Amino acid sequence: MKRFEALAADIATSIRDGLLKPGDRLPSVRQASAGRHVSPATVFEAYYLLEARGLIRSRPRSGYYVVDKPRRLPAEPETASTPDSQARPVQISSMVFDILRSAMTRDVVPLGSAFPSPLLFPLEKLGRVLANSATHMDPWSTVDDLTPGSLELRRQIALRYVLDGVHIDPGDILVTNGAMEALNLCLSAVCDPGDAVIVESPCFYVCLQALERLGLHAVEVATDPREGIDLAALERAFQQRRPKACWLMTNFQNPLGSAMSDDKKRALAELVARYRVPLIEDDVYNELYFGSRRPALTKAFDADGWVLHCSSFSKTLAPGYRVGWVTPGRFAARIAQHKLTLSLATSVPVQLALARYLERGSYERHLRVLRSTLEAQRDDYTEAIAQYFPAGTRVSRPGGGYFLWVELPASTDALDLRQRAVASGVSLAPGPMFSASRGFGNFIRVNFGHPLDKRALEGIRQVGRLARRG
Amino acid sequence: MKRFEALAADIATSIRDGLLKPGDRLPSVRQASAGRHVSPATVFEAYYLLEARGLIRSRPRSGYYVVDKPRRLPAEPETASTPDSQARPVQISSMVFDILRSAMTRDVVPLGSAFPSPLLFPLEKLGRVLANSATHMDPWSTVDDLTPGSLELRRQIALRYVLDGVHIDPGDILVTNGAMEALNLCLSAVCDPGDAVIVESPCFYVCLQALERLGLHAVEVATDPREGIDLAALERAFQQRRPKACWLMTNFQNPLGSAMSDDKKRALAELVARYRVPLIEDDVYNELYFGSRRPALTKAFDADGWVLHCSSFSKTLAPGYRVGWVTPGRFAARIAQHKLTLSLATSVPVQLALARYLERGSYERHLRVLRSTLEAQRDDYTEAIAQYFPAGTRVSRPGGGYFLWVELPASTDALDLRQRAVASGVSLAPGPMFSASRGFGNFIRVNFGHPLDKRALEGIRQVGRLARRG
Structure with a gap:
């Protein structure tokens, strides 16, 4: 800055x-x-x-x-999505890669990026902890701390859940190469090619890409932009589509920002247990809440081990370190075997460093600063969008994470807008990336994980101009 | 010690x-x-x-x-294997996991282990390099050095090939979570469930487990204990089984220790190009040669990109760091997409540390010591086995790596021997782990990657006693 x-x-x-x-x-x-x-x-x-x-x-x-006027907030997208709930093969990866490729350069204003600014993280302090633990590493830990992972790290992860009253045993946690590997391990452990998997509508494109890579079919289920997936629609899909899994983001969903209430999570846990459908809970934004307390996990209501809970440190502490984890419930043995034959283990010195940072460091203090920074940036971006985007634009108001879900006037073609934006140096994530049926044609996802500096503001003005012309 | x-x-x-x-x-x-x-x-x-x-x-x-007698070397296993070359689904993983589980504790004499002693590696020095690079890491490298990986590290990897006259462009290298992830990425990029894949007979059990996890069928092809896979048999299998890939270890094969000559590798490269069958070359022991020069890679003879060459630092420099790579030839785009959707990237601080160690460190000096230590341990173990195992035992004489392939008298049941050995505190890797058809019933693989200390020697005596009792 x-x-x-x-x-x-x-x-x-x-x-x-x-x-x-x-x-x-x-x-x-x-x-x-x-x-x-x-x-x-x-x-x-x-x-x-x-x-x-x-x-x-x-x-x-x-x-x-x-200025003396109160700052006005734009309206939020209101309507829950209405997908057709068909099971369909996924063919989206090449479009997604095309879009991501144009967002991967530093020259571009990162409105379409999936990553927050790396400057938000205590990388220097982490580096010092890594330095310390790497130089004092017991050589035998290179064998002992292979899968399921460093016991000390798994203890520290479990401890954070315990602080919120969720009992997860360190022995039930398996360390992975980021949440993404965890989620993929879950999918391939519970599904075979051709199986149907329930996803939200819209959902994170990496989920769709994973389904595509594994030859799985997506069943998109109606999802409310504030409260998450519609449980009645989910139950109908269980009955009609016989899915082998559902992959849901229960907290600060990407891209919606929706969060399920505790009651809804409890009902979700009961529903998946009743239908014996494994729930892959992608919960990487859990710690990035703007409210007064960390939101619950569906895993907390999981009596019979049907919830495979996945998370990571990539969004909260250590981007680029690639450390995540899964608490796989009743699928623990299978997941451990898949991990062992897929990548053997997660980098040991990095695991040890994170364990030490969590034990001694100032994780809570860092998180408090991170959350309030992100919350302020949410407001900055929301106001800028309200000011510069076409009249009638609706913007989500997420209670955590770092994405806005922006509904442009119905006539907008987000794929076309994105192409014109990239040509003028701004990346965008258009709605159709987030749907196997390529819906959400007038939506974009806006990353507010970077400070709204002059360049970012200029980017938003520019997208607003392009959308008006659109 | x-x-x-x-x-x-x-x-x-x-x-x-x-x-x-x-x-x-x-x-x-x-x-x-x-x-x-x-x-x-x-x-x-x-x-x-x-x-x-x-x-x-x-x-x-x-x-x-x-002692005044010259130390006698035991005879080597002579005969090439004679598998039936049928394509069969693989069902071996649970046996392998049972066996590995008993070998994963420090209390056991690690004759059956897949890992060399971690004390053979410059972990302290590496730790200092990691310390240095982690504390000076550019925060933006957590974005820039995601897949395909740190350009500096890929340059250093390419440079080691160039030193041996093999031109590999840094841009053709993709960094992975160990060679194991690289190999799995290759398999899933070129095969679909039900496809046939050619493997050596015997072959590394992790290869069989990967096939099993991906629902692929194994075609075992005759392999000579000194010179590797039989090219005539391989060509017949290409014609009869229409495989979608072959997975071969061309240098110091695990478990045989076999190595293919340069001429044979050249012929192999031509053969796979002619039949358009991707060759997944698992070459993790390449740097652990006891001869006067690093052996060639089949990749060096690959004109049309049919060879996917995989290797890592796990056996040569940095166990537990989980950094490997693949040079995927014509399959580069697909492999990169699979890596991005499977685990996004490889831990960045660890990549940067290895790049810096390779650039400034004493890798060559370390490797020279490592090679001569392993060579001496090969002789120590061979002599101990000659002394204590039943008469008629044959022992391979590998020119690199850290495994002996031991042929016990034909009446020996290696699975049973292994169970009795574990009960007396010694792990063993029995032959049937290394074959989809569970052959090699009277063979064991012995790890000589640990010094032959009193405990290891006692372990060998004990296995000898058990084998004699039969």
Whole structure:
């Protein structure tokens, strides 16, 4: 973040926190320059950025004022999806790869990226912990800490659940190469090619790609943009499609941001046990909540081991370290065998470093900062979209994670919009990536995991312009 | 290694190097104790161990002498295997897991283990390099160095090939979670369930387990214990079984220790190109040669990209780090997509550390020590087996790696022997683990990757006793 962006972020926080109230006059450029020990140009650029974001307004020959209108939030997407619940082979991977390829370069404004900014994570501190544990590693741990993984790390993972009243035994946890390997292990352990698997509508494209790679059929089930999958529709699909698994994100679903209530999770756990359908619970955003407490896991209500709960440290602590885990319930033996024959184990020095960081580090403090940063960025992005996108645009208001689900006017073609956006240096994730039936043609997913700096704001303005022209 | 074992190893080296010649008298226990600054008990235990290994002999009231007979090498297994070349579904995994489970504890003498001693590797030095690179890691590398992997690491890998005259472009290399993930990616990229895959007879059980997990059928092809797979038999199998892939270990095959000549590799590369059958070349022992030069890769003769070459650092430098790679030839795009949807990427800090170690470290020096240690251990184990196993036992004489393939008298039941050995604290890898048709009933694979200390020697004596009892 450049100096002027840091200053703008600081002032934006003061406005959000009410230290600066609507109508308040900001210090003059000269005053602020002296007071903040920055150049007048820096102050000027910061004020310009805040003005572009709609937070302050200049009055000629008078100065800059905090805008007096309350910041209005756009409406949320309302309607639950209505997929046809057919079981169909998935053919989406090549479109997804085409789109991802254009998002993988640093030059592009990462609105379509799946990753938050790596600068949000304590990578330097983690590096020091990794340094310490790598230089003191017992050589025999390279054998002992192979699958199911370092006992110390599994203890630390279990401990975090215990703090929230969920009893998971360290012996029930298996460490994997990120949640993605965990999810794939679950799928291939409970399904054979041609089997039907229930997914949300919309759902994370990696889930669809996994189904495609394994030759599985997707059954898309109606999903509410706030409350997650429709349990009545899910039960009908159980009866009609005889699926071998369902893969759901119960907390801060990607892309919707929906979260299921505790009661709904309890009912979900009962439903999958009743129909004996393994539930693969993809719960990687669980720790990124903006509310007062960590949301429940469906796993917490799983009496008979039908829930395979998967998570990771990639979104919360250690991107690029590739450490995740699965608590596979009744499928534990099979999952362990698949892991052993698929990749043997997860990198041992990295496991040991994470265990040590969790034991001694400041994970809670880091998470608190991360959550409030993401929450503030959600508001920043929401407001920018409200300001620059076409009238009638609806934006989700997720209680965690770092994705907005944006419903553009019905006439918008998100695939076309994405192509024009990429041509002007902005990546987008269009709705059809998130659906085996390629629905959601006027939706995009917007990543708010990067600070809304000048470039990102410019990206949003640009997409807004393109969408209006669309 | 305990003090007396280190002393014994030192004296054994002097005998092997000819500094101590047959008939030479060793220093008395008192002399050696004073000269070596160790206790008399240590010298006594060392002499006892050398006597048990058949290297020295005590003469009453006279002292210890280097044995004067030349050390005799046992005969090698001679006959190439004669499998029936049927395509059959594989059902071996649960037997293999039963056997591996009993070998996974430190209490057991690891004759049946698949891993060499972790003490053979520069883990402390690697830890320091990892420390350094982790604390200076560019946060954006957690995004940039995802699949296909760190360019710096891929450059270093390519450079090692170039040194041997093999041109592999860094852009053709994809970093994986160990060779095992690489091999699995290759299999699933080129095969569908029900397809036939050619394997050696015998072959590494992990290959069979991968086939079983993916629902593939194994076609076992005759393999010579010294020169590897029979190319005429391979060509017949191509014609008769229409396989979708073959998975071969061309250098120091596990379990045989066989190695294909350059000419044979060239012919193999031509054969697979002619029949358009992808060759998955599992080449993890390539760097562990005892001869004067690194053996060739079949990949070096691959003009049209039909060879998918897989290797790793797990056996040569960094066990437990889980870093391998694949050079997938014409299947590059598909393999990259599978890797992205299977596990996204390989741990970034670990990739960066290996790149830095290769660039600055003392890899060559470490490898030279490792190779000569393994070669000496091969001789130690071979002699101990010759001394304690039943008459008529044949032992392979591999030019690299760390496995002996031991043919016991025809009446031996290796599965039964293994069970009795485990009961007395020694793990074994019985022949039937290495074959979809469960052949090789009187063979065992012996790991010589651990020093032949007192415990290992006692383990070999014990297996010899059990085998004699039959």
